[in-house]
Amino acid sequence: MYRSPSYETYSENPILPEGMTAQVPAHGSIARGHMPYAYPNTPEGYEMAGQQLKNPVPLTEENLAEGKELFLKFCSHCHGKNGKGDGTIIKNDKFPAPPAYDSPALKDLPEGKMFHTITYGKNLMGSHASQLEPEQRWKIIHFIQTLQGPKASAESTGTAAAGSDVAPADAAPASAAPAAAPATGK
Incomplete structure (x- = not known):
């Protein structure tokens, strides 16, 4: 178009249905960058999530550091810096x-x-x-698992999780030899 007239969000619009510029999204549309969460907010959904959901975010030093930072910003006021349930809101006797x-x-x-x-x-x-x-949320869960102790944290047990880039602190350095290329199946 040579000239595209713009309209204010809540102004009248003679071209669009119902005469308003602001329109409701089409039924079933998903906002860009957002995937729907498949589990309902019910006890059954909670149990299904526990059985079926696995953390897709790899356990790396960077993800763990970001998880810690997010935890301190969003969770520590209730859960405490070390996850002991002794955050500042709790210390003020405002909540159990x-x-x-x-x-x-x-x-x-x-x-x-x-x-x-x-x-x-x-x-x-x-x-x-x-x-x-x-x-x-998944990065925070990685950090919470380190607070839970050896059973929950691969880093604490000295073994890296499958597909993890995090090595235990006492691990020997990786060899300089290149790894063999994986088979492609062709």
């Missing part, structure tokens, strides 16, 4: 303490249930879906 991450109630909590809880909230914890993108 959440369970510590290394407690029996949470130590073996599947990461899918953690993701579901951050997404929808649980008990007194509200949803953080509007503040944290899914990838950020």
